[in-house]
Amino acid sequence: MVLSFILIQNRQGKTRLAKKSKAERRSKQPPPPTQNPSNTTPQVHRLIAPRDQKYQSNFVEFRSAPSGNSSHGSRDLVRQNLSSTKIVYRRYAGLFFCVCVDANDNELAYLEAIHFFVEVLDQFFGNVCELDLVFNFYKVYAILDEVFLAGEIEETSKQVVLTRLEHLDKLE
Template sequence: MIKFFLMVNKQGQTRLSKYYENVDISKRAALEADVVKGCLSRRKDECSFVEYKDYKLVYRQYAALYIVVGVTDTENELSIYELVHNFIEVLDKYFSRVSELDIMFNLDKVHIILDEMILNGHVVETNKNRILAPLLVLDKMVES
């Protein structure tokens, strides 16, 4: 099960965070700081899976952004690794080469995309067209 989904830049600033279990706001900052420090400090030739407390961290770097997903011990790391890639492909398809600025200025749309893919910590959709369908409908409504 997915416990949290983070998107951070190279400076360690959180651009998106989504928690699928209850974590106190005061503890989130410390959790994010530890997780980000642990993943960003690793070399490129090291494995993208890290054990951290009760979680397994799966992270992937895309240009200046890191996506870090915290999962339970029973979750398949490779499937989460591919989920992260699929998430970026969906963002690329919607934003035409997604950038950190796209994330910052369209955070609501990024959350919609993430919510279409993950529900209560479980992957529910991976088809890019089905993920983007509700967002495209919203865009058409705004245009009219």
């Protein structure tokens, strides 16, 4: 279970948080286009925004257009990686929380991880909203780092995460 990246976008498609997993950054091969959140944010938004929450699932197969000038060998690698990813997302009010994961990973576990992340944000900020994410982005990244580490779920106890965040706040 490894996240490639996480995105938080509003209804208009503005990215409020984008983070690529550290596991992806450490790999020796250059990442395919789907692994770079800055290249994919418009694609992700176009894919998930029009979906009907009542009748469609929160899991979407994700393929990005390969980037221009590359050799055939790297295109084959890109095609393999593109067909093996999917977006797991959840909408809370006006925000879409999206993660890009391997196609073989458990979607429900990531859906639960997104919900856990939102619950921690909600408790930390007291009814979190988009403005909290914009004006306190450094705290949001700290919360993200407490919940996810190198693309994997690090902590599943809300109290442990909030206690660590309290300690970080005291250091400021």
